[in-house]
Amino acid sequence: MIDTINREIRWQEARITRIVPRTKTLSSFFFLPPEPFTHRAGQHVDVRLTAPDGYTAQRSYSIASAPDTGPEIELAIDRLDDGEVSPFFHDVAQAGDDIELRGPLGGHFVWSPANGGPLLLVGGGSGVVPLLAMVRQGFREKSEARVVLLFSARTAAEAPFLDELLAIEREWPNFTLRLALTRDTPSRASDYGRRIDGPIISETIRTFGAAPKHVFICGSNAFVNVAADRAVEAGLPAEIIRTERYG
Amino acid sequence: MATRGFTGRPREPEQRDRVPPGQHLVDYFPVLTAGPTPHIATESWKFTLKVGPRPVKTWTWAEFNALPMTKMVRDIHCVTTWSLLDTTWEGVLIDDLLADAFIEPPTKFLLAHSYDGYSTNVPADDLLTGKAMIALKYGGKPLERDHGGPARLLVPHLYFWKSAKWINGLQFTERDEAGFWELRGYHIYGDPWKEQRYTDD
Secondary structure, three states: OOOOOOOOOOOEEEEEEEEEEOOOOEEEEEEEOOOOOOOOEOOEEEEEEEOOOOOEEEEEEEEOOOOOOOOOEEEEEEOOOOOOOHHHHHHOOOOOOEEEEEEEEOOOOOEOHHHOOOEEEEEEHHHHHHHHHHHHHHHHOOOOOOEEEEEEEOOHHHOOOHHHHHHHHHHOOOEEEEEEEOOOOOOOOOOEOOOOOHHHHHHHHHOOOOOOOEEEEEEOHHHHHHHHHHHHHOOOOHHHEEEEEOO | OOOOOOOOOOOOHHHHHHOOOOOEEOOOOOOOOOOOOOOOOOOOOEEEEEEOOEEEEEEEHHHHHOOOOEEEEEEEEOOOOEEEEEEEEEEEEHHHHHHHOOOOOOOOEEEEEEOOOOEEEEEHHHOOOOOOEEEEEEOOEEOOHHHOOOOEEEOOOOOHHHOOOOEEEEEEEOOOOOOOOHHHOEOOOOOHHHOOOEOOO
16 A cells, blocks of 8 residues: 655645635635645645745645545644644635645555455544545445444534535445544434543444454544554554554 | 745744754644554563674663663654754664674665564664664653654654654665655655655655
């Protein structure tokens, strides 16, 4: 699954075409790059903002859109109150603005239907974004891979893309969504009203009926450590577990 | 060209000399890892120095801790754009490691290997003459598991993915052989001051 990047990844000024709020703190920003590119689900782009004095700030954002859905790419950006770049996007940026970005980047935390399944995805909060790209692609291409997404958020209202994920689950028999809500009572009996722990990970693995082939875990470092440790304790080999931590 | 409406955080003049382009300062030590965080007991920890496929010397945890210890205070820079200033480390200089194995650098390149299967390549010149160490302590305390404990490579003048966590060996190689991230689109050398983040930067 090594995806060697051989071509130069150039900076380009991509136009914001629209901004769609997803939760109170997270919005989707749709960008149209002048030189569109094809990414793999799980990859990210780097975004660069330049101040009038030449100072630049760069951040990486995971791509939420599935590959091959058109020239636009969707970045889902969570507003961090003490941040430097995300408040700019939420408070200043508007449709029509040109923002420097380059991509696609990242050759490890990537999956495509050709890589097969079963696929276990574990996301905490905005860590669901690169996993959403995988689910969206699997659904679009009606992948034969069995996919389970274990998604932890404080409340259902704070779980971005929840309505879309529930809709995909209704329409795509290979896909199962399990929620772990830490400050909310889940409305479905199959979801959990607590933080991800060993029993939740073990039960989620059992929903496959077979051992997962690939595991992707994304979220804060603390979240990823808990999920990855419990997955290893549940018997999954460390080699199949890929993690991305929002340092 | 300036981004409409972006000013950025206030910046101190002296920081400009210490923070490479495209980096921003953080006041904590972020953790980024491509897989699960390994558990490595010091009782079973081993470090092996190799020339090509040939092991030259292996140290146990006790033997390694008996080597000369050196302290370093350095600024560190992660390719994900955070920089942390004045980090304090203690460990064994690569020079002292080679001296203990009674070898001179036989080739110009090395691969660092880790318990989790990770690897990264660094030229010998960048590891010698006091530039790099196998760090056992951070901030005066044993290195935490999250940050690569019991031992990690510290090459502070290169992007921090070169400072391999959970290190268990160094291997001299004939050629500059790409490691884990270098095979996955990241720069072969990784100088933060030249912004060598990705392959063709």
